[in-house]
Every structure is written in structure tokens, then in C-alpha cells.
Amino acid sequence: MMTSDKQHATHVRPRLIIAGTGSGAGKTTVTLGLMKALASRGLRVQGFKCGPDYIDPTYHTAVTGRASRNLDAWMTSPEYVCHTFVQAAEGQDISIIEGVMGLYDGKDPLSNTGSTAEIAMVTQTPVILVVDVRSMARSAAAIVLGFQQLEPELNIAGVIVNRCGSAGHYQIVKKAIEQMCDIPVVGWLKREDDMSIPERHLGLVPAIERGELDPLFQRTADVLSEGTDLNLLLKIAGAAPPLKFKNYIPELEQRQVPEQQQNQQNTEVEQEHQDHQEHQEHQKRQDDQDHQARPVIAIARDAAFNFYYPDNLELLEEAGAKLTYFSPIAGEGIPADADSIYLGGGFPEEFAEAIATNKLFLEGLRQAARQHMPVFAECGGYMVLAETLTDRQGVTFNMAGIVPAHVQMQTKRAALGYREASAVQDSFLLEKGDILRGHEFHYSTMTYRETDTIPYAYETKGMRGLKPEGYNSGHILAGYTHVHLGSNPEAAHRWVEHCRMYRQSKQKEVE
Template sequence: MAHPGARMLLVAATASGQGKTTVTAALARGLVRQGQRVRVFKCGPDFIDPLLLERACGAAVHTLDLWIVGLQECRRRLAEAARDADVVLIEGVMGLYDGTPSAADLSRAFDIPVLAVIDASSMAQTAGAVVQGLRDYGPVQMAGVVANRIASEGHRQMVAASLRDIPLLATLPTQARQLPERHLGLVLPGEVDDIDAILDELADRLHLDTQAWQALTPRLPEHADPDEPIPPLLAGKTVAIARDAAFCFIYPANLDVLRQLGARLRFFSPLAGEPVPADADAVWLPGGYPELHMEALSGAVRWHESIRAAHAAGLPILAECGGMMAVSESITDTEGRCWTMPALLPGRVLMQQRLAGLGSQGMPTAAGELRGHTFHYSHLDTGLAPVAYTVKHPSGAQGEAVYRLGSLTASYFHGFFASNPLAAAGLFAKAAP
């Protein structure tokens, strides 16, 4: 029997902070507990929300972005998910129409209806005007509304009446417990002792209108043409990847690409004092939260010695954002405390309260542009001259500096390897003598 497809919704709002992640996580966890197969995607570049959403649904959460990921790859992933799942949820980014491309652009590209999350804590009937504006401005298909932070049954009724022809699909009352946040977003789920209890509580408190939900039509999107096979340029090579609470900003798609390139992946934890694996042919130090673990990283002597030895031996090392911070001379926090790092890269990292970089960017390489993004609250004070700069999208303005020192490539830029697998392979290939 042919698969009927999946109910597909893009969860969006007027702005950040309205409860998109909370609602998406609560809905995913609740449906999973009902025996539904749920797949969740995140619109736009993000590492933190996907970790929480993965915990909620029990499956890897991939990125959808019409520029970074590309139209065909987004189509392929959506089609595969709809064939494997009963429900596909896509959490939007910022407000529905924010960004180039926006979540609304993604909705229209794949004919996916929008589930609007409204923070109803300080409004009632005006909710209808807001939702109709969200629908008509684009326009987009509007599947329904989730009213977040509903105070009472009377409040719910006023909101529902204001929506006119748009169904109130679900409500979520004001929550006693919030998902904890910090400067780059939500606290990582592995750091919250009772995260599963919080997710279950949110799922319990989300009131879903079953009749309205059943009225949503399952869809099976058109499958994209298969991509050209990725040549195994890293066949026989072992890529050592730092992965722990300090190095955790890893797109699942990046790991997929490295495997498709033929690489064997070995994970290690600098925070636990583990050295670079002895059989490594290349090293990837992804971004994360080194600023929260400076004392442990500063005291990880075996890690310091091993990354210096890898650099001295000419092993290709890619250090992205937090990874770059962790191989500088030092990191100084906002209170002036300074911690020494392995000093592969000359210069010191200074944490700051205000955002230093945000947005989609492309990095030039010999194999063409590698697309990705940047998001950080620090800056590198160094005398080393950049070898290149990324290019901001869509403005074309100068973006992040890219540094090379021996076999080290370092930048605040986070690359999305699937946007150009050949460029990604080049970052882990040893230069010809």
C-alpha cells in the first residue's frame, strides 16, 4: 500500500520569543507519545534548537534553508521525511517574513501550510488581526494557530472567536517552568537534568483540537532528482572531531557529508582531557561553548599537547568559531578573567555582552563557495593577517576573517558541508608538499 504522506506544518510566529521552539517541542513530544512517527526540521542556521527538538521527537533534526542548504536538497529531505513519518514539523526562524530567504519563502516553495504561534499573554481579540496579517501579507497558507500563554477558558474563547475562518489548532497555558536560556539561545538539553520531564509536562499541557488536527491533509511532496554522487575524496582518512559540551555545534548533515566523502569519524572530548586520537589524519574543532568551560579547557594538558603535536605534524585542522577560540592564546571573559589556551593561533579572544556577528555567509575556497553562517559574542584580537573573508548574504558585504597558519584553517564562520562537499573535503585534505 502506498504511503499516504505526512501532515506537514511550518511553525512560525511574528518574532523570536513567542514560543515557537516550546510549541514545536511540545507538539512533537505529544504526537510521539501517541505513537506517531514525527520528523522535525529547523528553518535557518541553528545548532541549539535542533538539539532540543531532537530530544523531543527522538530523531535527528536537519536544517532547511533555501540559500545555505539549497532548494533541491531541501526538497529531497522533505520528501524522504514525508515517506518515513506521519507528521513533519518545521520550526521557523525569527518572524515568519524575516530574513532572505525567510520561513515564508520556504513555506511557499514547498506548499507547506503555516501553524502560527501567537503569544496571547497580553492580547485577546487582536490575535485575529495578527494572524490574518501573517496569512495575507505574503500570502501564505494558514493551517491554524497555537495560542501560547493562555490564561483561562474565557481568554481562549476570545482568541478563538477573533480568528474567524482560521482554526485554533491548539492552546498552551502560561508555563510554570520555562526552557532555560543563555546568551546563544536555549541551554543544551544534556545540561538540564529534568529535560525529559519538562518536555513531557509541556506535551501534557498542550491542548490539541483533535478534530481540527484530523482535518489537516497528509501530503507526499515531489521527490527531488538524485544528486550527483559525492566522490570519496577522503577515503581511508580518519577525521577526529571534538564533541562534548564545549564543542557541540555540529550539523548532522556535516557528519553525513564526511562519511559520504569516505572518511572514518572519530570523536573525542577535550573537556574530558582526551587527546587528539593517534590515528587521526585531520581534525575538526566545531563551535560550541568554550567560554563556559574555560577552566577545564585551560587545564586539559593532554589536549593542549596533542593539538599542538597535530599542528606541528601538518595534520589539517579546521577550527570553527568556538573551535577557533579554543586554539587561540587565551580567552578572557566579560569579568576580565583570562584562561590560557593551546596557542596554535596567535591572539586573544575577548568575550563581550553584545552580539559580534550574525547571519548567513559564504566562504571562498578553491572548489567554490562553501555556504554557512556566523553567530558569536566574542572577537579575536590578533596580528595575523586573514587570507580571505567570507561574504555576507544577501548584501555581499565583507564577512568573517579566515585565517590560515600552517595546516590550521580558523574562522568564526560555520560551514554547511553539504552546500559544497568538494570544498569541505579540501579543508580536511593535506596540502601537497
């Protein structure tokens, strides 16, 4: 996706980060309301989410009509973050980046690593701080002042106060904050019982796809517009500095040459231009031929399997793969032209019966395993590769039976946090010792029949130290960790190359 280059590019991108003083401050409500209100004005709005979250980008996409992107400077490099932002924001009128947790909360309590603040500084984006001011007056100013002073390099450009009791309450906190902090309070929201965003529960994706949350999105826009100076927010966004970062796309160098060399150089440039055109035409023909020969990665994508970073899919395409999609819960099997299978995360436990009764899908997975087709599964996909899955009601369903283990859902969260995954053996994705970064979040446990002979995929490092994780055997690579291929783009090329080798082996068998 990216190759190093010494050139630097400058890009103008109007943008804001909506951050909170903590989880539950109201940043998602403000983000969705602002996105909807601006889109209703006819503006093209691009959404982003700080951190590894999959759910909030789903909201953003539903409101803006454009795929929201994750920005994470721990899983990927700061340069990668800037590249992702600039590319996705191109041609849009404004970008709205939703923060994660509190403004300074992230991977490390002693630094800004993995926090909204880190993304704000990496992308040089003005921050709008959402403050819950229930039962508070001048103390609100102390909170904002503390947030300003903790990181002086951060541009906290405005405040939105949430859960005000009345217009009079709003005026009190507004005057206090503006007096002490020298930044504008650009808006407020009342204590609205019907303004709570639905829990990020398992029925979220189909509910959004059916349009059931559209009235809520409109309600957030109406309430936000009523008490917020949208024109001032647009002005703050437009004042964001041009974004400079190392350019990954080589540009033609502009060189000053003596006048006597100009004519000769012009002739050379014309010849180079002609050669370039001929090369482009040849390359287009070659690309058309190559497209037909591209290895196919079949991706399960529906309400049960929907946790995919857009970057991962794009990196696979840029590495030479053709992507095709299918829905296991709709009764579909593995596409016939598949050279690899990608089972992402999601909520297979909520659709376990539909998956268990889709014999075409499960047998297709088994056949792929027998044929040593590259199969990559994350979290929910990993669960489906197991022998059985027991849901929260205690009902057990038969799954693919490729991974010799049983999955048990539980009410208590089993794992949460960033992971650095080091390969403990070679696979089609990584060589032994190679590293990918990602995130783990699940409520299920995987219990193997024989714990002494598990062919682990990774050794993962998190806040609680090192642990073996996942499964790697016979071109089956699976685990609970959701990896971000942007942390090691070579992994995407390695995967696609193995797909290509599998495709060639199939063709030889036919011949």
C-alpha cells in the same frame, strides 16, 4: 551528497510548520509540547528547524529521540532543502518543523529569503501560526488576516493562540479568527508562569543530556494536549501535498517498447541483472577494503564543542572519510589514527579551565599543526586555537597558541547573521575564490598580535558589507563563520582528498 538528475520523485510526508508572529510568541513551547504529546501516543516524530540555529534542534532531539535537522534555503538550495527533508522524514509518522523569528522574518526585509515562509513554500508544508493574544480580542483576527494576505501562496492552515487569560478569552479570539480568516483555531495555552523555555544559555546541552529538562518537556505536552485538538493537527499534517522535487538519485527509466522486442529485452535485462549482482558483490568487497583505508577525521564533540550541522558530517562521510569523536573536556587527546581534526563551535569559554589543563589535547593540536595535518575550526574551535582566552569573569587561560591572537569574551554580542564566505587564498577546503555560505554568532573578539600580516581565510559578506575573516596558514583553516558544506559539496570532497594525501604521507614515512 547530491548529483543532478532530470528525474522527479514524489514523496508523501505528513508535516507541519510551527511558526510565530514574532520571536517570543511561543513557537518553541508549542513545538516541544506537540512533539512530546505525539511521541507519547507512540508516533515517530522527526524534528526540523528553519534557519541556522543549533540550540533548538538539541531540544527536538531530546524530545523525539531522533536527530533534528536544519532547513535553510539561503545557505543551501531549495532542492537541497527538499532532499534533506525527504531523507530525514522517511519512515516517520509526522515531521514537525519549528520556524525562526516571525513567519516572514529572515535575511531580507523585502522578501521571504531566509524566512520560515520560504521553507514552508519550498517544502509545501501547512503552517500552524502561534499568536500571542494577551490583552487582545477581535484584534487577533486582524493579525492573522494580515499574515494570510502578505503571502497568498502560503498555506496557513490553522492557529494556536498563546497566553490566553481564561477559557472565555480563548472562545472570544477563536470566534473572531475563524469568522474573519476561515481557518480553524486548533488550540490554546494559558498564561503559565512555569511554561517558559530556559534561556538558550551555555549550560543547556549538559542539562539536556542529564535529563534535567524532561519534566519541562512533559509539562509542555500536558498543557498543549489539554487545550489542543491533536487529531485535527494530525489531519492537517496528513493533508500536506506529496512533495515533488528534482531527484538526486538516478532512477531506472521506464520505457515503452514494442511487443516484438520484449523477449530480446527480457534476456538482456536478465543478463544485466546478473552483471549488476556481480558488480554489487565486487563493489561490497571493494568498499570493505576502502573502509579500512578511509582517512580519519577526528571530531571534538562534548558540552564545549557541539555545534555541528548533521549534513556536514554526512557529506564528509559520503566523500570518503571515517569520522571518530573525542572529548577534550573529558581529558581525551587527539585520536592516534587521525588524519584531520574538526573543532566545531560551542562554549569553550565555559570549560576553559578543563581545556587549558588538558595538555594531551593542546599539545596534540600543536603537533598536528607542525605536521601540517588539515585542521578545521569554527567559532569556538577557532577560539581554542588562539594563544589565550579570557572569560567573562576576567580570568585568562592558555590555549593551543596556533593562531597568534587573544580571545576576549564580552557581554555584548560581537556578530550575528548570515555570511557568504569567499576564499582569499587556497586551502584544503577551498580554492581561492570558491564560496561557502554559513552563519556567524558569537560574543567574543579575536585580537591578533600583528594586524598587518594576518593570513585571512575568507572575505565574508553580510548585511554590513564585506570584511576579512578567519585564519588560513599551514593547513590550519579557522574562522568565526559556521559554514554549511551543503552550499558547496565539492568542499567536502576537497577536504577528504587532502586527508587522504596526508594519510599517504604518514604511511610513506613509516615505510
